[in-house]
Amino acid sequence: MKRYLALSGGVGGAKLAAGLAQALPPDSLLIAVNVGDDFEHLGLTICPDLDTVLYTLAGVVHPQQGWGRGDESFGVLDELRRLGGDGWFTLGDRDIALHLLRRQLLSQGLSLSAVSAELARRLGVAASVLPISDQPVRTIVHTDQGTLAFQDYFVRLRCEPALRAIDFEGAGKARLAPAVRALLASPELAGVIVCPSNPYLSLAPMLAITELRESLRTLKVPVVAVSPIVAGAAIKGPTAKIMRELGVHPQASVIADLYADFVDVVIVDEADAALAAGNPRFAVAPTVMKTVAQKLALANHCIELIGKLHR
Template sequence: MSDLAITLLAGGVGGAKAAEGLAASVYADSTHIIGNIADDDEFHGLWVSPDIDTLIYSLGDQIDRQQGWGRKNESHQVLNELEKLGQETWMTLGDLDLATHIFRTELRKQGVRPSHIVHRLAKRHGITMPILLPTDDVIQTRVKTNLGALSFQEYFVRERCQPTVNAVEYEGASIAKATSESLSQIEKSDVILLAPSNPIVSIGAILAVPGIKDAIEKSNAYVIAVSPLIGGKTIKGPADKMLTSMGKTNDSKGVYECYAGLLNGFVIDDQDSMDATWLETQGVDVLVTPTLMSSTAEKAQLLSKVIEFALAHRNVRAA
């Protein structure tokens, strides 16, 4: 596997599960991750990177498995005290989690590249699978809703995904610059995997960084996506609601349309097998298989099957 290069584009919980699956497979040493940074925001003067931290905590076995985010064995004394002081505390940040944000914020103030900060945080948690950033610049997802423009965390956490979504923008994306590490990794990739993350605000935000999508299109990689939907519903997150709000169907077809023109392969759950024929008419190879990932074994099994499928079909297309 030493010559194989796999790149995983990953958002929060779904992306972390895919990363864990690859880390537990024979493809661990061949994989690099490019994570979503457009959910980042400032809270209590600290810079918070929810999707990146979910990747780090998951791969470092520090994640709260029950809720899918945050640190396990967490306490909230600081947040409770801030609430008593009259501060808004709807963004739940635990005491252990706050140490991460304090460290990140201090290094950012010192001018350290965000990419290097992620490397140091990953090293602290014993992670060997490289986590790359699509850009070191600030990009923030803005959700246009019936309540007005909201940051993604305001929409997702504070408003609990209730507002109707009219449009999504990636503020700062037009002037951002892709990191050399992410572009180099994409260029040499044999397989590029889009995790079962929200195609609009997670994977879509990564692809919005100038140069990233173009690099994928120009690469010789086999590009494959795993649908985040099972029976038209997400396990976590608002992808199904956002697809509908954005005028797309909340099924495999709607997810595919978010990536149209980019994919060679597409993975859908058994419950969505009725979409396979339509997807194949779009020119993509389709893998129909159970995609629910609860245990480490299930994660490794699915991701191994996806990579094996991608490599086999890559060879067929190259023949």
Template sequence: MSQNKKKYLALCGGVGGAKLALGLSRVLEPGCLTIVVNTGDDFEHLGLLICPDIDTVTYTLSGVVESRQGWGRADESWNVLDQVERLGGETWFRLGDKDIALHLVRRSLLAQGLSLSEVTARITRSLAIDHAIIPMSDDPIRTEVVVDGGVMSFQHYFVKKRCQPRIFGIRYDGVEKAKTSSGFIGALNDKELAGVIICPSNPFLSIDPLLALPGVSELLRTLSVPVVAVSPIVGGRAIKGPTAKIMQELDMPVTQEAIADHYQGLVSGLMIDSVDKATASELNKRLAVHTSDTVMTNTTQKVALANQCLAFIDSLDKSS
């Protein structure tokens, strides 16, 4: 671990964001990294509150994630789900036995009156995670997609329907009335904050719900420290998930320029993959651009990209 003791805030979704979050956790000292995670994917299933992005980040940083798929627990068993199926229950959302244990603890703590932030902090401490993982809000926010024939909850679209329906729009039910979590606000207002990193998560499904919270975008725009985004697009394709499909269906080109447009006014720098280096000179007319290897298939690459992010922030800070 390096001796970088500056404080940083990472805005994060699930699998893609968790990879960079892991890299950052390896190069920053405990207490220097706050990871604010999307909760728009959360939903209730089998009487349990499912928090897919929070759990993916938690499992990744604790070293127990199923590495091949990037989510869920490693060495999982499925006895409970087998019995749920036998009893006629819904099994389209795969919850393994170890995963269910976490969800039972979460339900119990929430029933005792703890907030989602408090529950998450208690679980992460139990798993020996020494960086703060914070939900974007303690209030329920539910991402919904507008499809042909109506509105569909995100998990039904993403898991049950395997992203097959065409998307005509996305909305975040409850976000207008939701309060930004105190941990999120505290990190944004921390006088020791050195920079903000928007992880290479799906901009529409993972990052936009955070930005839609009342006051968050305004705070980001007024920060005196650099805000950089890592593009989830590499060579005209999404590394993982339906980002490219959604962009096409929303009549957006699958390009670095489109990502820059999406974050226009919010970020002072954009990190793009080296394969898209040819676009850097044009993009540089609008914002600072840094090229790097952004595909993370192993821990070495995750740490390397984390270091590149911090160096990019440092260079922007010195040039301001």
């Protein structure tokens, strides 16, 4: 049986993850998700990227936002704010229910992988959706307004501070989740797909885990990535803004440079087709995923491309 590993962050990656889940049998796909955004809030363990992927694959994600629940209410948050509680991070009532269950399961001694698998089962998600690691890796951003925890930068301050550098606390000690490690070493692995998530905030925390990057470098199967940049702009989120603040021109070729040591081919949108002219580092396909059909088409393109590549 051919199996595939997808590396994903939140909203952008979740779209391709949904296409892959539609294109492949459930036991042929493992989606490993960033944990750099995870944090403790109101006594709960919040895993934004994991939850976004789970909600997307379960078909309950907010259709416009791409995160949170579509069928959400905010009674708890409204009352929390009325009582003067810490209500800057928006949590819906159904979302809180999931976080309460996660906290309960974690308190029973289950790993984050085991908890994520159980939450996926209860949400009706057939594909494996797991954290990249069961150990904490926390994204810390250094900005013109000082050093900030990720959610303070991303949510509380809405990415407004100019970013200067990023650290990933715990990455040096973190190990891959057991199922991720096992798949990377499995003869059944056919290829790896790097989803079009933010390369600095979503994928870099994962790749900072030495075990992952080293495994990707030495794999005997192809690794393909989908660029989150289209015609110099980010499909979703602050990727282009961050690139400019780091002194990098926002274009798809930069994505190829960031992943040059382990990615065989970067898929770019038709708007960037000139990059691919005579350049084996690039392939061209529509990468903007607004519909179910577009997600599935890009997923199939990734799978077909892997089938044509050799290491």
